[in-house]
Amino acid sequence: MRLTVFLAALLLPAAALADAPWGKADPRLGKALHDRSCIACHARLYGGDGSKMYTRPGRLVTNPRELLQRVAACNAMTKAGWIPKQESAVAAWLNQQYYRFDQ
Numbered sequence: 873m874r875l876t877v878f879l880a881a882l883l884l885p886a887a888a889l890a891d892a893p894w895g896k897a898d899p900r901l902g903k904a905l906h907d908r909s910c911i912a913c914h915a916r917l918y919g920g921d922g923s924k925m926y927t928r929p930g931r932l933v934t935n936p937r938e939l940l941q942r943v944a945a946c947n948a949m950t951k952a953g954w955i956p957k958q959e960s961a962v963a964a965w966l967n968q969q970y971y972r973f974d975q
């Protein structure tokens with residue numbers, strides 16, 4: 873019994889990774905979408921390619937769920953017109969490139 877609990881605890885991080893809220897979305901598709909609709913404004917605020925928005929100290933997003941929610945909110949705010957699958961792809965790309973919650 874104890875051993876089972878111990879093993880379950882060991883496996884938990886792997887399970888969390890498999891359950892990333894963006895599933896198996898393609899980060900490459902997300903990069904193209906993000907480049908088109910999101911960079912200009914972030915770059916105006918932070919200079920360069922705007923990526924400092926995602927790497928600055930005290931950044932807002934602290935877990936995968938918040939990342940996907942934030943992408944969805946920005947999609948709505950900017951009227952980018954993405955379907956959920958596209959929001960997932962952008963979240964997957966931002967995670968792969970900057971947030972790295974699953975590393």
Ligand code: HEC
Pocket residue numbers: 906909910911913914917925926930931932933939942943946947950952962966
């Ligand atoms: C009109 C300007 C503007 C556009 C366009 C914009 N953003 Fe943002 N974004 C902001 C601002 C301002 C913040 C910081 C909000 C704050 O600090 O309270 C932000 C923050 C974020 C964050 C959180 C960064 C952190 O602190 O962890 C994410 C993720 C994000 N934006 C994604 C997107 C995506 C995806 C798009 C394209 C659909 C987008 N943004 C388009 C202005 C913009």
